[in-house]
Every structure is written in structure tokens, then in C-alpha cells.
Amino acid sequence: xxxxxxxxxxxxxxxxxxxxxxxxxxxxxxxxxxxxxxxxxxxxxxxxxxxxxxxxxxxxxxxxxxxxxxxxxxxxxxxxxxxxxxxxxxxxxxxxxxxxxxxxxxxxxxxxxxxxxxxxxxxxxxxxxxxxxxxxxxxxxxxxxxxxxxxxxxxxxxxxxxxxxxxxxxxxxxxxxxxxxxxxxxxxxxxxxxxxxxxxxxxxxxxxxxxxxxxxxxxxxxxxxxxxxxxxxxxxxxxxxxxxxxxxxxxxxxxxxxxxxxxxxxxxxxxxxxxxxxxxxxxxxxxxxxxxxxxxxxxxxxxxxxxxxxxxxxxxxxxxxxxxxxxxxxxxxxxxxxxxxxxxxxxxxxxxxxxxxxxxxxxxxxxxxxxxxxxxxxxxxxxxxxxxxxxxxxxxxxxxxxxxxxxxxxxxxxxxxxxxxxxxxxxxxxxxxxxxxxxxxxxxxxxxxxxxxxxxxxxxxxxxxxxxxxxxxxxxxxxxxxxxxxxxxxxxxxxxxxxxxxxxxxxxxxxxxxxxxxxxxxxxxxxxxxxxxxxxxxxxxxx
Amino acid sequence: xxxxxxxxxxxxxxxxxxxxxxxxxxxxxxxxxxxxxxxxxxxxxxxxxxxxxxxxxxxxxxxxxxxxxxxxxxxxxxxxxxxxxxxxxxxxxxxxxxxxxxxxxxxxxxxxxxxxxxxxxxxxxxxxxxxxxxxxxxxxxxxxxxxxxxxxxxxxxxxxxxxxxxxxxxxxxxxxxxxxxxxxxxxxxxxxxxxxxxxxxxxxxxxxxxxxxxxxxxxxxxxxxxxxxxxxxxxxxxxxxxxxxxxxxxxxxxxxxxxxxxxxxxxxxxxxxxxxxxxxxxxxxxxxxxxxxxxxxxxxxxxxxxxxxxxxxxxxxxxxxxxxxxxxxxxxxxxxxxxxxxxxxxxxxxxxxxxxxxxxxxxxxxxxxxxxxxxxxxxxxxxxxxxxxxxxxxxxxxxxxxxxx
Numbered sequence: 001x002x003x004x005x006x007x008x009x010x011x012x013x014x015x016x017x018x019x020x021x022x023x024x025x026x027x028x029x030x031x032x033x034x035x036x037x038x039x040x041x042x043x044x045x046x047x048x049x050x051x052x053x054x055x056x057x058x059x060x061x062x063x064x065x066x067x068x069x070x071x072x073x074x075x076x077x078x079x080x081x082x083x084x085x086x087x088x089x090x091x092x093x094x095x096x097x098x099x100x101x102x103x104x105x106x107x108x109x110x111x112x113x114x115x116x117x118x119x120x121x122x123x124x125x126x127x128x129x130x131x132x133x134x135x136x137x138x139x140x141x142x143x144x145x146x147x148x149x150x151x152x153x154x155x156x157x158x159x160x161x162x163x164x165x166x167x168x169x170x171x172x173x174x175x176x177x178x179x180x181x182x183x184x185x186x187x188x189x190x191x192x193x194x195x196x197x198x199x200x201x202x203x204x205x206x207x208x209x210x211x212x213x214x215x216x217x218x219x220x221x222x223x224x225x226x227x228x229x230x231x232x233x234x235x236x237x238x239x240x241x242x243x244x245x246x247x248x249x250x251x252x253x254x255x256x257x258x259x260x261x262x263x264x265x266x267x268x269x270x271x272x273x274x275x276x277x278x279x280x281x282x283x284x285x286x287x288x289x290x291x292x293x294x295x296x297x298x299x300x301x302x303x304x305x306x307x308x309x310x311x312x313x314x315x316x317x318x319x320x321x322x323x324x325x326x327x328x329x330x331x332x333x334x335x336x337x338x339x340x341x342x343x344x345x346x347x348x349x350x351x352x353x354x355x356x357x358x359x360x361x362x363x364x365x366x367x368x369x370x371x372x373x374x375x376x377x378x379x380x381x382x383x384x385x386x387x388x389x390x391x392x393x394x395x396x397x398x399x400x401x402x403x404x405x406x407x408x409x410x411x412x413x414x415x416x417x418x419x420x421x422x423x424x425x426x427x428x429x430x431x432x433x434x435x436x437x438x439x440x441x442x443x444x445x446x447x448x449x450x451x452x453x454x455x456x457x458x459x460x461x462x463x464x465x466x467x468x469x470x471x472x473x474x475x476x477x478x479x480x481x482x483x484x485x486x487x488x489x490x491x492x493x494x495x496x497x498x499x500x501x502x503x504x505x506x507x508x509x510x511x512x513x514x515x516x517x518x519x520x521x522x523x524x525x526x527x528x529x530x531x532x533x534x535x536x537x538x539x540x541x542x543x
Numbered sequence: 544x545x546x547x548x549x550x551x552x553x554x555x556x557x558x559x560x561x562x563x564x565x566x567x568x569x570x571x572x573x574x575x576x577x578x579x580x581x582x583x584x585x586x587x588x589x590x591x592x593x594x595x596x597x598x599x600x601x602x603x604x605x606x607x608x609x610x611x612x613x614x615x616x617x618x619x620x621x622x623x624x625x626x627x628x629x630x631x632x633x634x635x636x637x638x639x640x641x642x643x644x645x646x647x648x649x650x651x652x653x654x655x656x657x658x659x660x661x662x663x664x665x666x667x668x669x670x671x672x673x674x675x676x677x678x679x680x681x682x683x684x685x686x687x688x689x690x691x692x693x694x695x696x697x698x699x700x701x702x703x704x705x706x707x708x709x710x711x712x713x714x715x716x717x718x719x720x721x722x723x724x725x726x727x728x729x730x731x732x733x734x735x736x737x738x739x740x741x742x743x744x745x746x747x748x749x750x751x752x753x754x755x756x757x758x759x760x761x762x763x764x765x766x767x768x769x770x771x772x773x774x775x776x777x778x779x780x781x782x783x784x785x786x787x788x789x790x791x792x793x794x795x796x797x798x799x800x801x802x803x804x805x806x807x808x809x810x811x812x813x814x815x816x817x818x819x820x821x822x823x824x825x826x827x828x829x830x831x832x833x834x835x836x837x838x839x840x841x842x843x844x845x846x847x848x849x850x851x852x853x854x855x856x857x858x859x860x861x862x863x864x865x866x867x868x869x870x871x872x873x874x875x876x877x878x879x880x881x882x883x884x885x886x887x888x889x890x891x892x893x894x895x896x897x898x899x900x901x902x903x904x905x906x907x908x909x910x911x912x913x914x915x916x917x918x919x920x921x922x923x924x925x926x927x928x929x930x931x932x933x934x935x936x937x938x939x940x941x942x943x944x945x946x947x948x
Contacts, residue, residue: 101557107584108560115556118694122676125805132808171810173652193679349554 008034008293013270016044019299020253021518022503024075027262038269048247052338052451056398058245062407065230065239066514075256082252083243090357092202093441100198101354117196127193135229142509142516143539146483146491186220197364210471212329214372215365219477244397275314280499295499301473302486302506322487327475330457330468333413335434338450339404343442359388375412380430385411415457415468422458472511493521561586564611565700565761573779585612588781597784604776605706618669620690630684634826643727653837654804654813657797674797700761705751708775710945722944748792750939793932800879818850849895853932856890857925860914868909886935
């Protein structure tokens with residue numbers, strides 16, 4: 001074992017977006033920060049790689065809404081090249097040969113809904129209002145460390161008081177709605193507003209993405225909210241493309257980090273956190289190199305951090321048990337496709353902008369639930385749910401004119417097939433299932449494929465490091481949120497070991513390319529080091 | 544379900560997201576300065592040629608305004624009256640056949656969802672017109688009643704003829720019975736064999752009529768009216784002219800002067816009928832209706848809510864969007880609608896103010912007007928007096944038989 005390089009103040013394990021946000025803030029506060037990335041590319045799950053000549057992929061995450069505007073501003077990400085472009089449109093193809101499109105234009109959107117149900121089209125306003133109310137309640141909590149309800153520290157008490165005040169501001173019926181919203185299924189929630197299956201299916205999507213639950217499982221309404229509470233330039237719930245693919249976010253963060261003097265090393269996989277005498281000393285790489293720092297921040301998920309990177313002798317048994325039981329089930333895969341030309345969808349006119357947004361083929365909640373049934377049986381869905389996008393219709397930087405990159409998020413896809421590890425045959429068959437579903441609506445689709453990257457939870461775990469391939473580093477169910485995320489008593493980014501912190505999506509407020517966990521962790525670390533956090537702005541007020 | 548089978552028809556949802564009223568081509572042909580806006584999903588004119596002249600046609604000759612974008616719900620069935628009594632705050636049992644009543648409806652917390660006009664066509668046949676869409680609420684409220692709710696909005700169109708010569712124009716068109724039609728009454732008749740429903744109603748505080756018909760006769764109807772109106776000063780108008788007239792008449796508009804509880808995201812924005820100055824519509828002696836209990840309870844509380852007031856403002860600057868102060872320093876509310884009134888020759892406004900029960904506050908109100916003149920603001924602090932609406936009271940509005948001009 002040899003010590004290389006110099007001492008650092010802080011080592012961040014993993015260059016995912018939260019690791020980079022955390023590293024940026026700490027570097028900005030005057031600390032000397034080292035980011036260690038195991039891959040030869042940066043960004044974790046916010047990554048864009050050119051897997052086919054000339055065509056840039058968004059290999060994992062593929063759209064941006066949650067990324068906090070305060071962070072973009074603090075870290076001067078626009079100056080470092082970050083540009084988020086609003087997305088037009090979206091559509092669900094129906095089995096009977098129609099489609100339900102969605103548009104940014106309010107009236108176009110309502111008129112599409114009207115084609116399926118006049119009543120539902122009108123109900124949409126009340127639905128949007130109620131979702132917006134819930135977003136307004138939760139948004140201010142994102143950029144605050146969750147209080148420990150069992151603690152009597154002043155800050156925990158005052159933070160609890162803050163939440164109680166917010167609860168107190170709600171009317172009795174709003175409070176009831178909030179509690180229901182945080183616990184009910186997306187299917188039940190939508191039934192309160194809508195009658196039409198296609199409309200419900202199109203809206204239920206956000207309730208299941210990334211979650212090992214079906215649309216009829218309790219808790220999925222909150223998952224929908226989690227997808228809605230982002231914004232693009234103040235438009236709440238809107239989604240955008242990062243110009244240049246999602247990797248552009250990591251690129252801008254890295255550029256900002258390096259401009260401030262931070263060090264980032266690729267091909268540096270951490271084997272262990274070096275702990276001596278109940279406190280952190282540094283990290284040891286797979287290749288035997290050691291880097292020293294009194295503070296180590298893990299961007300890896302809570303299971304990887306404490307079951308793989310930390311020796312159990314340093315951790316209390318109850319803690320290990322809780323980490324073991326943290327729900328982080330993999331439920332989705334990703335099929336990324338380079339296309340020779342724009343696929344043809346005969347039912348949709350060429351000038352219809354709806355193809356620029358998210359494209360779905362699942363036209364009923366029932367079909368979504370059945371797709372989930374397959375997952376429960378230990379296999380990928382025979383009739384999977386796809387969230388498919390063609391960002392190159394909006395972003396000219398990702399492919400040459402006329403060529404396209406297509407991103408297919410696929411649900412459900414289990415971490416193991418029938419309890420066994422994924423085989424190459426299984427992976428090919430999974431890819432074929434996805435391609436066939438698209439080809440059913442787009443004749444000649446298969447002939448346009450130039451290259452395809454199929455990622456099951458196995459690849460997501462091996463390549464990105466997400467345990468079981470769970471995109472949120474742990475499910476967003478109420479039992480794993482706020483002061484229970486990831487583990488009661490350890491929701492403030494600290495761990496049982498002095499100097500070892502967490503900053504990944506396993507922590508509050510959870511997954512998505514949001515940056516809030518990384519930012520909040522930086523606030524806590526600076527607090528422990530008695531350093532000012534004046535360069536970290538508070539969340540913008542919700543008026 | 545609005546079936547659009549053909550691909551090109553489906554494409555209209557994004558290529559022409561705003562609906563065109565059956566009168567659209569007529570109004571578009573009158574335009575010299577095309578200013579259009581979105582009224583309830585319809586492409587509607589704000590100004591067609593000259594805002595002021597359009598306004599003066601309301602007050603001096605006869606204006607023609609397209610009211611098709613209003614939502615029109617037909618409510619029929621043996622329990623239509625009972626259903627409407629549950630839905631709305633007025634006592635529908637007291638509403639005679641062939642009359643129109645201004646009414647409003649609340650949610651279960653007694654907050655106003657919207658206001659509108661209820662036409663009683665026969666015992667069991669009503670039409671409810673409103674600014675906002677309410678089909679889900681109507682259907683939810685209809686549970687258990689023998690009643691059918693038909694959204695006529697896309698099938699029935701309407702024209703408002705408002706102004707001193709409107710009655711003589713209709714006489715000229717052969718509408719018998721116009722002389723006996725009292726305010727807030729209606730009848731069904733024909734103009735050149737075109738079946739219409741005509742009521743002596745409007746949103747201007749002037750003599751005027753609203754006429755509803757099926758979409759397929761719209762073109763023929765408007766052509767007849769337009770040609771007949773040549774000598775009556777008939778003028779096609781956009782919303783801006785109507786808006787001036789309705790402010791003078793002291794009428795409020797949902798989501799302009801108050802936020803509908805259907806839209807309110809912030810709970811303290813919701814308003815009860817009393818807050819809108821419309822408590823007189825509420826019949827607390829009738830049986831259960833949506834919001835009754837909450838309205839009763841709210842009467843027991845000390846109301847700290849914002850209420851709508853009609854204001855006269857010193858000086859000549861209109862006060863749109865301005866902040867109102869007590870004693871020139873404590874903010875008490877905001878102006879929601881304001882104009883210089885050509886009829887009253889005053890700066891007038893509607894505002895929502897939080898004055899509590901203190902009468903003395905009312906005597907010491909001021910408005911801060913930022914008047915932009917050549918890129919510089921003149922900051923004015925003007926005296927405000929609370930008045931009883933309407934701002935103008937025209938005898939011809941209610942005269943029966945109506946005058947010729």
C-alpha cells in the first residue's frame with residue numbers, strides 16, 4: 001500500500017452529479033477536494049458517451065427538470081456550458097390505432113384530452129391545481145436538511161417547527177389531501193379526477209418511473225409528485241433536455257470544479273474507506289493506492305457505501321441491519337439506440353411536434369400493472385412500459401442532421417431473472433422485446449438501427465455502480481423519505497463514523513438529477529468543519 | 544368524446560389550438576386592427592377597429608359581441624330544479640319560467656367557484672352560462688338526481704346586442720314581443736325562420752339582449768342582423784369595449800376580480816359570496832346546497848377576509864393593478880379592474896380590500912398609481928372613496944317598453 005499525491009481535505013467517492021455538486025461547493029468554500037471516479041468517463045448516471053461514431057447518447061438519465069436552479073447559479077454552470085432546453089410534446093400510442101398527444105400549449109393539450117373525454121379535459125385543471133399545491137408544500141423542503149424528530153438539538157427542533165408550521169398553514173382538507181397523496185396509489189389518485197383509461201395511463205407514468213411498484217401500489221402517487229416538483233425556468237413540472245445530453249450537466253460541473261482548483265481522477269475505483277480509531281483517514285483504491293483525507297463523502301448509494309466500501313467492524317449492528325433492509329430494488333432497464341433516420345409513425349402527421357417529447361406505448365393502467373406482475377414473477381415485462389425520447393429532434397449537437405439518438409427507459413426489468421444472474425441470451429431477448437414494441441407502431445424501425453446499447457439492472461450496477469440498478473439509489477416510498485432517508489437517525493448526511501458522509505440520492509430528498517443531496521451534504525460538512533456556508537444560497541422562495 | 548377520425552382533423556388540436564366560434568369569420572371580416580386573445584379556448588377579439596368607438600356603440604347605438612366562448616350547460620330532467628338548488632346559492636324554486644337569474648355556486652367550504660346566469664326555459668329545462676368550465680363539478684353534484692347535464696358549449700352559439708338602439712333593431716327584424724320583454728326575461732322566437740332564444744340580459748348595464756342559437760344558423764343570423772343594423776349604428780366590438788362597460792356597471796369577473804376556488808392554489812385567495820358583495824344572492828332558508836354550512840359558520844366569525852369594493856379615485860389616471868393604502872402607509876389591498884369612465888367622467892375601480900370591521904378605515908384610503916409617461920413613472924397618491932356600485936345607472940336599462948334610441 002502506498003500513499004500517492006498529497007493530502008486532501010475531502011475525498012468524494014464517485015463523480016455522479018451529486019458527488020460533483022458536493023465537491024464543487026466544498027472546493028468553493030476553500031477546501032482542497034479530490035473526486036475519485038472508477039470509470040474512464042465522468043458523471044455516473046448523468047452521462048453522455050459517443051457509443052456510435054458521431055452519435056452522442058444519454059446513457060442513463062435522459063431528461064432534466066429537477067436539477068435545482070439555485071445550484072446552477074451558485075456553481076456558475078451556464079458559464080461552464082450548461083444549457084437546459086424546454087421540451088415540446090409527448091404522446092401515447094393506443095392499441096386501437098389512435099394516439100393521445102400532449103403539448104406545451106395549454107389549449108392544444110386540453111383539446112387532445114377532449115378527443116378522449118370532455119369531462120377529463122375539464123378535470124385536468126383541477127388535477128393540475130392539486131398537484132401544484134402539493135409541489136408548493138414539498139418544494140421548500142428539498143434544499144433543507146431533514147430534522148431528526150428524536151433529537152432535542154435546537155436546529156432539529158426549529159426545523160421540525162418549520163415543517164409543523166407548513167402543515168399548520170394547510171386547511172383541514174388540504175392536510176387530508178397531503179397525507180393521502182403521500183401514501184395512496186397513483187391509480188387511485190387519478191381515479192378521483194379522470195374516467196378515461198388512456199388519459200390515466202398517460203398521467204400515471206410519473207408515478208412508476210424508477211420504482212419497483214405498480215401503478216396500483218400504495219405510495220406511487222408521491223413518486224408522481226417527485227417527478228413534478230422540478231421546473232424549467234420557473235415553469236413548474238416542465239422537463240427539459242440538457243443540450244449535449246445529460247452528460248453536459250456532469251461536464252459543466254466538472255469544468256466548474258476544476259476551474260476552482262479541484263482535482264478529479266478517472267480510473268480510480270475505491271476499494272475501501274480507510275478507517276482508523278473510529279474516524280476516517282482516507283481511501284484505498286483497487287490498485288492499492290491510498291489517498292488521505294479527514295473527510296470522505298460517498299456519492300455511492302447507502303448499501304454500496306456501508307456494505308462494500310466500509311468494513312463492518314466499524315459499524316453498529318443495527319445500522320448494518322437497516323442498511324441491509326433499505327429498499328433499493330432494481331426495476332428498470334435502458335435501451336439506447338442510434339438511428340440512421342427518423343422512424344416513421346404512420347398514425348402521426350409529420351408536422352406534429354408531439355414526437356419531440358416522451359413517447360409511450362402503454363395505453364392503460366391495467367397494462368402497466370400487468371407489466372409489473374411480470375417483474376414480481378422475476379422476469380422482464382413481456383409487454384413493457386417504455387418512456388421513449390428522441391432528443392435529437394430538439395438538440396442538434398448529439399447527432400449529424402438526419403441521424404438520431406433514441407433513448408428508451410424500460411420498465412419493468414428485474415435485477416435477476418428468475419433468481420439467476422442475467423445471461424447474454426436474456427439481455428438480447430430483453431432488447432428484442434423493447435425493439436419489437438416500437439416496431440409494432442413504426443414499420444421498418446428495425447432497419448434503421450445503427451447501434452444499440454442494452455442496459456439491464458446488471459449493467460447499471462456494474463458500470464454505474466447503482467445497487468440493483470435502482471435509478472433513485474433507493475425507493476421513494478414514504479418510509480424512506482425525509483428524516484427516514486436513508487435510515488432513521490442518519491438522515492443528515494453523516495454516518496456512524498466520524499468524517500464519513502453520504503451525498504448520493506440515497507439521502508434526502510432522493511433521486512433524480514436534482515443536486516440537492518450533494519448540496520445539502522456540503523452544508524452539513526461545512527458545519528462540522530466550522531466553515532461558513534455563505535456561498536451556498538438558500539432555496540428560492542416559493543411565493 | 545369528440546371523435547376526430549381523420550388525421551388532418553386531429554392535427555387541428557396543435558395547428559389551431561384555439562377554437563373558432565361560428566361567428567369568427569364575420570368578426571374577422573370587421574377587423575381593421577386585429578387584436579385577438581384567448582377567451583376560454585376561443586380565439587376572440589380584444590379590439591376590432593377602435594376600442595373607444597366600439598365602447599361608444601354600447602352606450603350610444605348598438606354593439607354586437609360574440610358570447611359563444613361562454614360555457615353553456617343544458618340541465619334537463621324532472622329534478623333539474625332540485626339539482627340546481629343544490630348546486631347554486633339562490634332559490635331556484637322561486638325562479639319563474641322564462642326568466643334569467645344571475646347566480647353563483649360554491650364548493651363545500653363555501654368558497655365561490657364561479658358566477659353565471661341561469662335561464663329557466665321551462666319547468667324542467669335550464670341553461671347555465673358561465674365564464675369557467677364546470678362539467679366535472681356539475682356531474683359530481685348531480686349524483687342521485689333525475690337530471691341530465693348536456694355540455695352545449697360547442698353546439699350552441701350566442702351574440703350579445705347591447706346599446707340604446709338594440710330594441711329597435713330587433714323590432715325591425717320582426718321580433719314580436721320585444722316591447723313586452725322585461726329585463727331578465729326570455730322567450731323563444733324566430734328571425735327570418737331562424738330559431739333563437741332571446742333574453743333581455745347583458746354585461747353592460749345598458750339596454751341589451753343576448754341571443755342564443757344552434758351553430759348551423761349562425762352565419763345566416765349574423766348576416767341578417769348586420770344588414771338590418773346599418774341605420775342603427777351597429778358596430779362589431781371586442782372584449783376591451785365590453786370590459787369598460789362592465790366595469791361601469793360594477794360587474795365582477797371570475798379570475799379577474801376574484802380567484803375561483805377551482806383555480807386557487809393559495810388557500811387564502813378563496814372568497815365567500817359575502818366577500819364579493821353578493822351575499823344577497825344566498826338563500827340560507829332553502830334546504831341543503833353546496834357550501835351552505837360553511838357560509839353559515841363564516842357569518843359567526845369576525846371576517847378578516849378581503850372583500851370586493853367599488854371605488855372612485857381622485858384625479859384622471861386609471862388605477863389598474865395599483866396598491867391601496869390606509870392612511871397612505873398600510874397596505875390594505877389591490878385594484879383588480881379600473882378605467883377612466885367615459886360615462887361617469889371619473890376614474891373608477893374594483894378592488895379587493897381587507898378593512899375588517901373598522902368603518903374609520905374606509906374614510907382614509909389612498910391609492911398609489913404609477914403612471915408611466917415617456918419612460919418615467921409619476922408616482923401619485925390619490926384619495927379613494929368607497930361607493931355603492933353600479934358606477935352608472937341608466938334608466939333605459941330597465942325601461943319597459945324599451946325606448947327607440
